[in-house]
Amino acid sequence: MNRPFLFAAQLGLTLLVAAxxxxxxxxxxxxxxxxxxxxxxxxxxxxxxxxxxxxxxxDTLALSLxxxxxxxxxxxxxxxxxxxxLAKRPxxxxxxxxEMLVVPVAVPGLATALALLIAYGxxxxxxxxxxxxxxxxxxxxxPFMIRAVLAVLSSxxxxxxxEGARSLGAxxxxxxxxxxxxxxxxxxxxxxxxxxxxxxxEFNLTWMLHTPLTKTLPVGLADSxxxxxxxxxxxxxxxxxxLILPLLMAMQALSRPRRRKET
Amino acid sequence: MxxxxxxxxxxLLLAPALLVFVAFFLLPIGRLALAAGSGPDxxxxxxxxxxxxxxxxxxxxxxxxxxxxxxxxxxxxAVCGLFLERNRFPGRAVLxxxxxxxxxxxxxxxxxxxxxxxxxxxxxxxxxxxxTGSKLxxxxxxxxxxxxxxxxxxxxxxxxxxASAEKLDxxxxEAARSLGAxxxxxxxDVILPGLLPAxxxxxxxxxxxxxxxxxTAFTLATNIDVLPMVIYTEFTLHANIAxxxxxxxxxxxxxxxxxxxxxxxxxxSVAAAG
Numbered sequence: 001m002n003r004p005f006l007f008a009a010q011l012g013l014t015l016l017v018a019a020x021x022x023x024x025x026x027x028x029x030x031x032x033x034x035x036x037x038x039x040x041x042x043x044x045x046x047x048x049x050x051x052x053x054x055x056x057x058x059d060t061l062a063l064s065l066x067x068x069x070x071x072x073x074x075x076x077x078x079x080x081x082x083x084x085x086l087a088k089r090p091x092x093x094x095x096x097x098x099e100m101l102v103v104p105v106a107v108p109g110l111a112t113a114l115a116l117l118i119a120y121g122x123x124x125x126x127x128x129x130x131x132x133x134x135x136x137x138x139x140x141x142x143p144f145m146i147r148a149v150l151a152v153l154s155s156x157x158x159x160x161x162x163e164g165a166r167s168l169g170a171x172x173x174x175x176x177x178x179x180x181x182x183x184x185x186x187x188x189x190x191x192x193x194x195x196x197x198x199x200x201x202e203f204n205l206t207w208m209l210h211t212p213l214t215k216t217l218p219v220g221l222a223d224s225x226x227x228x229x230x231x232x233x234x235x236x237x238x239x240x241x242x243l244i245l246p247l248l249m250a251m252q253a254l255s256r257p258r259r260r261k262e263t
Numbered sequence: 264m265x266x267x268x269x270x271x272x273x274x275l276l277l278a279p280a281l282l283v284f285v286a287f288f289l290l291p292i293g294r295l296a297l298a299a300g301s302g303p304d305x306x307x308x309x310x311x312x313x314x315x316x317x318x319x320x321x322x323x324x325x326x327x328x329x330x331x332x333x334x335x336x337x338x339x340x341a342v343c344g345l346f347l348e349r350n351r352f353p354g355r356a357v358l359x360x361x362x363x364x365x366x367x368x369x370x371x372x373x374x375x376x377x378x379x380x381x382x383x384x385x386x387x388x389x390x391x392x393x394x395t396g397s398k399l400x401x402x403x404x405x406x407x408x409x410x411x412x413x414x415x416x417x418x419x420x421x422x423x424x425x426a427s428a429e430k431l432d433x434x435x436x437e438a439a440r441s442l443g444a445x446x447x448x449x450x451x452d453v454i455l456p457g458l459l460p461a462x463x464x465x466x467x468x469x470x471x472x473x474x475x476x477x478x479t480a481f482t483l484a485t486n487i488d489v490l491p492m493v494i495y496t497e498f499t500l501h502a503n504i505a506x507x508x509x510x511x512x513x514x515x516x517x518x519x520x521x522x523x524x525x526x527x528x529x530x531x532s533v534a535a536a537g
Binding site for chain 1: 270272273274276277279280281283284287288290291292294295298339342343345346347350352358360361362363364365366367368369370371372374375376377378379380384386413414417418446471474475476477478481482491494495498504507508511512514515518519522523
């Protein structure tokens with residue numbers, strides 16, 4: 001088979017797939033600032049829909065950002081020490097614990113949400129508060145934090161580092177905050193970006209756990225797709241993209257140099 | 264520090280995460296399993312997924328859809344991933360960026376993007392209207408769901424394929440070629456077997472994610488009978504908590520088993536339910 005033809009065919013397919021992924025995103029962004037999407041771009045550009053969304057759904061934005069930060073705090077406090085303990089003693093038991101902690105990611109959010117509703121739905125105060133959603137988000141994102149930190153901790157020589165610090169007289173808190181944490185900075189950063197991105201976009205769990213007073217951004221999105229005109233749904237999606245794209249790009253930038261180092 | 268003291272310390276560091284896991288996952292899942300058996304059919308609720316025609320059909324439809332999406336995603340990503348890894352050309356980095364960016368778009372947003380493409384006012388509708396005079400609209404059906412699942416599967420799989428393609432031993436291909444193997448034979452006998460572990464593990468993630476996905480179907484139409492939608496309607500519309508519990512447990516068991524199987528078959532991987 002001739003090579004230039006093969007190259008062209010592969011390039012063509014790759015471009016087609018890229019177009020499939022990017023065109024609807026651009027379309028929805030454009031639709032969010034178009035006066036009338038049905039008439040097309042010739043009807044003019046406007047920020048009217050964006051303001052409408054901010055007017056209607058500002059509370060969902062605030063709740064989602066708040067939840068994402070709270071979720072980040074929880075996963076840091078729970079996940080980083082856990083990852084350290086798992087890395088320190090690689091054994092069959094810790095391997096099993098690690099496998100177990102990852103299960104909430106392998107099970108559909110719908111099932112986890114139903115389980116939470118059946119077990120804790122009766123506690124009204126808890127059920128109607130944002131903490132109920134936070135619990136779901138922490139369950140779902142914690143494995144990503146643990147995995148990211150664990151990956152870095154397993155690649156550095158933890159033992160030598162710690163023994164060096166200990167021989168200099170550093171106590172455990174000193175070693176943990178002064179030596180271990182700075183050394184797994186990149187893992188914590190990667191995990192944090194992942195946790196915040198996933199929490200902001202989480203829908204499967206959140207849709208089941210939310211109440212009319214605890215609507216997050218994706219819940220509001222689903223609501224606007226179902227009941228608002230297309231331009232408002234698009235403008236809302238545009239705001240979501242503006243929020244999430246920098247996080248995704250930071251994640252891409254972070255993973256690039258690390259991959260090169262590995263080879 | 265003695266070993267004993269250190270073990271206690273490590274246990275203390277691990278305890279909070281384990282406590283949260285037990286209290287908010289293990290315990291609730293146990294309650295879910297009990298609730299599933301407490302309906303009018305008792306323990307037989309678990310068998311209903313096979314004996315009741317509606318549940319059985321939705322299970323078959325969901326498995327077929329997920330398998331189809333997985334095969335299509337693997338085929339596309341094997342070609343594109345290999346191509347992007349092996350060729351250097353201007354705009355390559357942008358292409359990779361575009362293809363991995365939708366990595367964690369929520370299902371609801373993906374559903375909306377499908378409407379943008381194939382909905383009543385969508386791009387495909389406009390194009391077919393202009394070309395053939397009749398409007399092609401398929402967003403609100405199984406075909407729309409297929410497109411949506413393909414959309415969120417591609418970024419997950421392509422990253423794994425590229426990472427695996429980077430590690431392939433090019434000398435094997437050169438040896439095969441110098442022995443007279445055609446491009447097709449090299450691809451079939453050398454490249455694909457080399458990519459197989461990556462394809463298996465990312466394919467399993469893709470399949471499990473598609474089985475459990477809820478947001479996309481929710482945005483497109485409530486009458487698409489995939490298993491997560493059936494569970495949702497059982498729970499909210501029919502208040503049939505026992506059946507919803509049984510079905511979601513079985514669904515969870517399927518996705519977990521697929522991922523666990525693929526992990527033992529192909530080394531470690533990170534999974535994500537969409």
